[in-house]
Amino acid sequence: MEPFVFMKLSYSSSRLATFLFSVVLIGVHSVARVTLPENVIVPAVIAFGDSIVDQGANNNLTTVVKANFSPYGKDFVAGKPTGRFSNNKTPADMIVEELGIKELLPAYLDPSLDEKELLTGVSFASGGSGYDPQTPKIVGVLSCSDQLRQFKEYIGKLKHIVGEKRTQSILANSLFLVVAGSDDLANTYFTIGIRKLQYDIPSYTNLMVSSASDFIKDIYQLGARRIGVFSAPPIGCLPSQRTLGGGGLRRCAEKYNNAASLYNKKLKQQLEYLNRTLAQSRIIYLDIYNPIVAIIENPIKYGLEVVDRGCCGTGNIEVSILCNHLLPTCPDDSKYFFWDSYHPTNKGYSILC
Ligand SMILES: *[C@@H]1O[C@H](CO)[C@@H](O)[C@H](O)[C@H]1NC(C)=O
Numbered sequence: 001m002e003p004f005v006f007m008k009l010s011y012s013s014s015r016l017a018t019f020l021f022s023v024v025l026i027g028v029h030s031v032a033r034v035t036l037p038e039n040v041i042v043p044a045v046i047a048f049g050d051s052i053v054d055q056g057a058n059n060n061l062t063t064v065v066k067a068n069f070s071p072y073g074k075d076f077v078a079g080k081p082t083g084r085f086s087n088n089k090t091p092a093d094m095i096v097e098e099l100g101i102k103e104l105l106p107a108y109l110d111p112s113l114d115e116k117e118l119l120t121g122v123s124f125a126s127g128g129s130g131y132d133p134q135t136p137k138i139v140g141v142l143s144c145s146d147q148l149r150q151f152k153e154y155i156g157k158l159k160h161i162v163g164e165k166r167t168q169s170i171l172a173n174s175l176f177l178v179v180a181g182s183d184d185l186a187n188t189y190f191t192i193g194i195r196k197l198q199y200d201i202p203s204y205t206n207l208m209v210s211s212a213s214d215f216i217k218d219i220y221q222l223g224a225r226r227i228g229v230f231s232a233p234p235i236g237c238l239p240s241q242r243t244l245g246g247g248g249l250r251r252c253a254e255k256y257n258n259a260a261s262l263y264n265k266k267l268k269q270q271l272e273y274l275n276r277t278l279a280q281s282r283i284i285y286l287d288i289y290n291p292i293v294a295i296i297e298n299p300i301k302y303g304l305e306v307v308d309r310g311c312c313g314t315g316n317i318e319v320s321i322l323c324n325h326l327l328p329t330c331p332d333d334s335k336y337f338f339w340d341s342y343h344p345t346n347k348g349y350s351i352l353c
């Protein structure tokens with residue numbers, strides 16, 4: 001295996017570079033734009049969570065949460081729908097590319113996955129999943145514990161390929177991405193409402209954070225050290241949530257955003273605690289809430305025109321199977337922040353990254 005040094009980062013000052021810089025440099029207190037030492041090596045990226053980093057895990061599941069048909073993948077290699085919930089690459093792909101590891105992060109469940117790919121990382125994420133065990137259950141997708149089980153199986157395969165010692169070293173140096181929480185709030189809590197009877201927003205966000213924390217401890221126990229955890233986005237501004245909770249004018253649903261902010265505040269505190277208490281861990285809280293709000297409040301500044309609906313169909317509600325080949329798409333998705341009523345376009349992701 002060639003060591004991968006990410007020289008590219010020395011010239012980059014993007015948010016993604018800043019994030020990668022801080023998550024991989026254990027014990028160095030610095031900011032981006034500083035040239036990375038050449039011995040900083042990230043052998044692999046391993047992703048968990050939901051549709052933001054689902055690379056096709058749901059393709060063979062019996063669920064409505066799928067994206068392996070057009071117009072998904074419209075701008076992907078050969079316009080191929082792969083199960084990624086966007087018109088093109090996901091943030092997980094952008095991150096492996098930025099790190100110089102590979103061009104795309106494959107799904108662990110990709111039937112064409114070859115053994116060598118395991119060494120440079122895979123995604124276990126499953127669209128529609130969440131920290132609340134009810135969230136994946138409602139839509140029949142892979143829960144955090146399913147993803148953890150597959151991760152253990154993956155570690156077994158790594159050991160078989162490169163041995164125990166190399167496996168531990170790969171795990172300790174890899175970048176782990178954990179991206180979940182928006183489906184818990186948007187679907188399970190607000191839209192479907194099954195948790196509203198049992199929990200108010202403060203206690204539901206506690207449940208989410210406690211489950212996120214357990215998950216991070218679990219992957220830490222299995223060898224993960226460099227862990228980037230995404231905040232929740234301003235879920236009230238997702239086009240579908242504007243439609244469902246934003247009134248006749250489809251404003252950002254403030255109550256939903258407040259719940260996301262509360263969750264984020266608690267998550268950040270818990271991550272600070274884990275960062276201090278799990279020896280040798282380097283845990284980073286990645287705020288996507290404030291950057292998305294900034295984009296939505298001032299789209300022109302970012303070269304965008306439409307931020308309140310998706311590019312697929314009317315853009316107000318279509319997502320997954322509701323966003324399909326029967327619908328027209330907008331003429332220029334690079335002017336849209338959202339691809340469907342829930343997920344950013346590739347352009348949107350590249351502004352964030
Ligand atoms: C898809 O799932 C079925 C059962 O659910 C399984 O038998 C089959 O091997 C899977 N195919 C792939 C390509 O993973």
Ligand SMILES: *[C@@H]1O[C@H](CO)[C@@H](O)[C@H](O)[C@H]1NC(C)=O
Nearest residue numbers: 022027271272275283284285
């Ligand atoms: C974890 O500690 C590092 C410094 O050692 C710091 O840069 C990082 O922001 C901390 N993460 C959190 C979530 O506080």
